[in-house]
Amino acid sequence: MRKVLGLAVAMAATLLAQDAGAQGFKLGVIAFQMSSETHARVANAVEAAGKARGWDVTLLNSRGSMPEHAAQLDNLVQSGVGGIVLAMGKTVELDAQLAAAKAKGISVVTVMSGTSPHTLLDVAVDDFAAGAKMATYLLNRMNYRGSVLLQRYEGNVSTRARGKVLDAVLSENKAVTVLDAHVMARPQGWREDVKAGMEALTLKHQGKFQGIWASFDGQAFIIDDILREKGVKKGDVALVSIDGGQETFKRIRDPNSLMTASVAIPFEVMGSRAVEAMEAIAVKKTAKEKIVAGPVLMVDTVLVDGSNVPADGKWPW
Amino acid sequence: MSDPAGRGQHLRRALELYGTVLALAVLVVVFALTSDAFLRTANLLNIAKQISFLTILGVGFTLALAAAELDLSFANVCSLASVAVGGLLTVGWPIAGAVAVGLAIGAAFGLANGVLVTRLKVPSLIATLATASIANGIAFAITGGVAYVGRLAEPFLALARASVLGMPVLVLWTAGVVTLAQVFVATTRPGLHLVMTGEAEAAARLAGIRTRSMKVLALALSGLAAGLTAVLLTASLSSAGPTIAYDFLMRGIAAVLLGMTTIEPGRPNVPGTLVGALMIGVLTNGLTLAGAPYYVQDVMLGVIILGSVGLSASQLKRAAFGLGH
Structure with missing residues (x-):
């Protein structure tokens, strides 16, 4: 233990010495x-x-x-x-x-x-504006009819705002119905949470949905992987989200990925x-x-x- | 003339007992020498405030471990109690009522853990993981994942934010809990019985000690500590979320294990837990003042946990795998 603590002190001292020069x-x-x-x-x-x-x-x-x-x-x-x-x-x-x-x-x-x-x-x-862009894009992509799955996250003001705007857009477009929604509950273990929830929902509603909305791109990546494992092809389902980033753009370019669009935040x-x-x-x-x-x-x-x-x-x- | 071998033995014994305290002192000196801000009264009080939640939760975990049981539910129970307190205050409950519910939730989960361990013979590692999951589920059911955020009533916030003669009240709460717990285990009959139960359960039973009751008591006190922390945490942050105390699980255990390397080496002990929490608090604060990036802090904490687990593994194994039964 003393060796460990000695190492800790030495590391701290090194860092402090670096700091002193700044x-x-x-x-x-x-x-x-x-x-x-x-x-x-x-x-x-x-x-x-x-x-x-x-x-x-x-x-x-x-x-x-x-x-x-x-x-x-x-x-x-x-x-x-x-x-x-x-x-x-x-x-x-x-x-x-x-x-x-x-x-x-x-x-x-x-x-x-x-x-x-x-x-x-x-x-x-403006997360409301970003949410509106994505919600209307998704419906347009679905020709304003069909069914969607939602992957929500209510624990963050931005993702919550995006979800609320989606609800407003859906309420004015009754030909698009929400089949099911998974709400991400565990921020610390969110990847497993999303994977488990969306695996269950995509299995339950297999072949019955034309669009999936995710509240942020990290969720969409997991859903993309789930859909690919199930053999869903690009164009079968529109998968949209918000955030943007190099991984998002790579997936949008990838002919095997379901990722359709994202509102990119700089x-x-x-x-x-x-x-x-x-x-x-x-x-x-x-x-x-x-x-x-x-x-x-x-x-x-x-x-x-x-x-x-x-x-x-x-x-x- | 004194015997050099005897002196060496004394020195070795002193280092065994107080090596971690000495390391803490060295850390304090290093940080004090290289950062003007470190030894300022405001910063020292800041550290004392910051370790309060960790210390109170750690004291609860220490009592459970002293009875050779693990309580891995304390962080989630704390989050649930916090959500209950925040939710009740938001809908207009009186402060005393909401605080009482928070404490009761903590104690009830602790009692449930105790019953599961002693009556149903579920190992505490498994029982408390299960109740942690239940607490987490209820917290999310109450909140839907959305934290109660906003300005709670000033008298409630004062429970954690006020000062008495310049001393932050959080520090006083911590001092009170540490003192009470130490007096309990060191001087009272139930406290001594609890420790004896943890150290040699069969012998304690033969000596007429109600070992099952002692284990229930230890786990109930751990739950109560989680409930108290929930009240103070909610008041301190003026918010309550379903994972608000999640991060305390690893750090709380680390503080207790680190504490087991000092004062009474190899045994969970209350002053040691305070030293462990102080070590973590000083390290985190000192590295921040030094401008160390976040990942260095994580690495350092991991190194400390490894070191402390290495030294205190026997008691932990006994608690985790029920070797004391």
């Missing part, structure tokens, strides 16, 4: 769940943009745990950072911590985290915008109102399907 603006970045590709894309983009400016960047992962999320924000506030970026953070639950950050003069910019009176701004996409752009806003407001002392009038800095999304899918490594924006 200079300039200190930025803390907290991603709520780095195992989620979208959270990681934003957080990594923020880290890269910060480091490109010569900033000292600390990147933390809350692992989907609210207590950990709050503790990390507390720690960053104590560490004396100049600014904090939250990627998919929980601003309502972190109200007390964000108030403490504001009281210490620390600038906080969030990405897809919701607004707070204690933060400068939230870089976001997560890397959002990360860069968050750092640009931080630099302007916290470093260059530009008035926040010159960056954005309200509390949200909106970024546009792009619907990507076979007609406009970018080449490998490219982006649609």
Whole structure:
């Protein structure tokens, strides 16, 4: 045990020595769940943009745990950072911590985290608009008739908003019926959860559905694999989702994949915008109102399907 | 003249007893030397606040392990109790009622674990995994996966957010639980019987100790600790979700196992658990202040768990596989 602890101390000392040499603006970045590709894309983009400016960047992962999320924000506030970026953070639950950050003069910019009176701004996409794009695309693809399966997730404000818009669109198009829906229940073990649920639903309703809607792309990938295992061919079922990313585009290009379309959210752009806003407001002392009038800095999304899918490594924006 | 061999033995014994405490002290010194912020009062109180949930849950797990039983349900039971408290407050229940329900849920699950283990002879590893799953299912049934989020009543939030003479009330809760638990196991008859049950069940039974009752008591106290943590966690975060305490399972066990390397090496012990939680809290906070990326923290925690499990494996095996029966 003493050897283990000795190793731990040595590692800590090495890291501390590295830290002592860093200079300039200190930025803390907290991603709520780095195992989620979208959270990681934003957080990594923020880290890269910060480091490109010569900033000292600390990147933390809350692992989907609210207590950990709050503790990390507390720690960053104590560490004396100049600014904090939250990627998919929980601003309502972190109200007390964000108030403490504001009281210490620390600038906080969030990405897809919701607004707070204690933060400068939230870089976001309009999830209602993104949800509407995808819902109407799916129905159009199905010629406004048939049956769909849904893979929902109610535990996140973005995916919940997308689901609500889908419900609204479906309520006005009665020729499209919802055969069944699986609601993802376990954020920590969500892949297994989605796999088990959708395997059961696709088996139960085999051959009876023409479309599948997933609340985010990670779910769609799992469903795509399930359908392929069952021998479903491209064109038999329209599989749509929201998020976008290289894996999504690869699947849309793949003739064997069922992935039909995704509303691509420019997560890397959002990360860069968050750092640009931080630099302007916290470093260059530009008035926040010159960056954005309200509390949200909106970024546009792009619907990507076979007609406009970018080449490998490219982006649609 | 003193005997060098005797001195060496004393030193070795001291290191066995307090090696982990010494390592904690070394960590504190390293972080203090390299980060101005580390030793500030605000940061030390910050660490003390942050380890409060881990410590209270860990104390509950320690009591179960002291009776040679595992409680792997504490994190999910805590989440369920949190959801119940948050839900009841949201629909307008009085604070005392909601808090009482949260505590009762924790204690009830603990009692159920105890009955499953002692009456139905289900190994605690399996029984508590099953009740953890049940608690998780009920929490999702109540919430539909959506956390109760919003501004809960100020008097309720004060349970975790207030300060008394500059001391965060969470730290006082933790100190109270640790003190009570230590007094219980070290000085009271039921506490001593509980520990004897864990260490030598057959001998304890022959000595007239009601070993089954002691195991039920230990698991019920672990559940109660989960209920109390749920109340404080909900008040601290002003929210309650069905997986809100999920992350405490591994860290809670790590804190207890780490604690078993010190004070009373090889035995689950309350002060040791506090040291274990402090070690995790100091490491997490210190590495953050040092600017260490998140994956380094995970690696460090894993290294510490491996080390502590290696040293305290015998008691864990006894609890996991019912070798004490």
